[in-house]
Amino acid sequence: DAGVIQSPRHEVTEMGQEVTLRCKPISGHDYLFWYRQTMMRGLELLIYFNNNVPIDDSGMPEDRFSAKMPNASFSTLKIQPSEPRDSAVYFCASRQETTNTGELFFGEGSRLTVL
Amino acid sequence: GNSVTQMEGPVTLSEEAFLTINCTYTATGYPSLFWYVQYPGEGLQLLLKATKADDKGSNKGFEATYRKETTSFHLEKGSVQVSDSAVYFCALSDTSGTYKYIFGTGTRLKVLA
Numbered sequence: 001d002a003g004v005i006q007s008p009r010h011e012v013t014e015m016g017q018e019v020t021l022r023c024k025p026i027s028g029h030d031y032l033f034w035y036r037q038t039m040m041r042g043l044e045l046l047i048y049f050n051n052n053v054p055i056d057d058s059g060m061p062e063d064r065f066s067a068k069m070p071n072a073s074f075s076t077l078k079i080q081p082s083e084p085r086d087s088a089v090y091f092c093a094s095r096q097e098t099t100n101t102g103e104l105f106f107g108e109g110s111r112l113t114v115l
Numbered sequence: 116g117n118s119v120t121q122m123e124g125p126v127t128l129s130e131e132a133f134l135t136i137n138c139t140y141t142a143t144g145y146p147s148l149f150w151y152v153q154y155p156g157e158g159l160q161l162l163l164k165a166t167k168a169d170d171k172g173s174n175k176g177f178e179a180t181y182r183k184e185t186t187s188f189h190l191e192k193g194s195v196q197v198s199d200s201a202v203y204f205c206a207l208s209d210t211s212g213t214y215k216y217i218f219g220t221g222t223r224l225k226v227l228a
Contacts, residue, residue, distance in 0.1 A: 042220040106158030
């Protein structure tokens with residue numbers, strides 16, 4: 001299996017621009033998670049989906065952030081408008097529906113820099 | 116609520132030294148416990164896990180034992196290598212049925228030749 005695939009790996013944009021990050025989970029996985037990693041805050045859960053339905057978006061920092069999962073093999077995280085404080089590495093992760101012993105598989109991340 | 120606390124880094128060791136990274140947790144019920152490792156420029160990957168009290172997870176020379184009485188899951192390795200330099204995250208699976216993972220803040224390990 002190809003693993004969790006994220007794109008782009010690196011994004012540099014200017015403040016105010018729209019940013020879209022993409023994720024393809026592992027085939028057959030029922031759960032998809034979006035995390036943000038910064039030096040100051042560590043790894044934060046932004047939102048997660050089960051069977052394409054958003055379950056908990058309480059970690060989404062502001063209305064500028066939105067996430068969708070139109071089908072089982074694709075999800076997007078959008079920031080509009082972007083701000084310098086959004087600069088971080090954004091990770092997508094997926095897992096199969098199981099008990100809480102299941103492994104979470106991470107993508108390689110999208111490094112976002114907002115100037 | 117559930118939480119994970121792990122020791123602050125960075126930890127700097129010489130090659131072949133003994134490693135301990137402390138992790139304690141707070142949880143209701145019986146969570147599963149995990150150690151993830153993040154190498155530079157990569158995503159997190161599972162290093163080892165333990166699903167019930169007294170279980171020992173092990174992989175690549177690393178070990179951790181699920182200690183319910185002390186609510187701990189300390190990571191150990193007898194002899195570290197330069198290639199072990201990475202950031203290590205302790206995590207638990209949420210016990211409220213949400214399937215969320217709760218991660219510690221990460222501990223950076225640097226091993227010098």
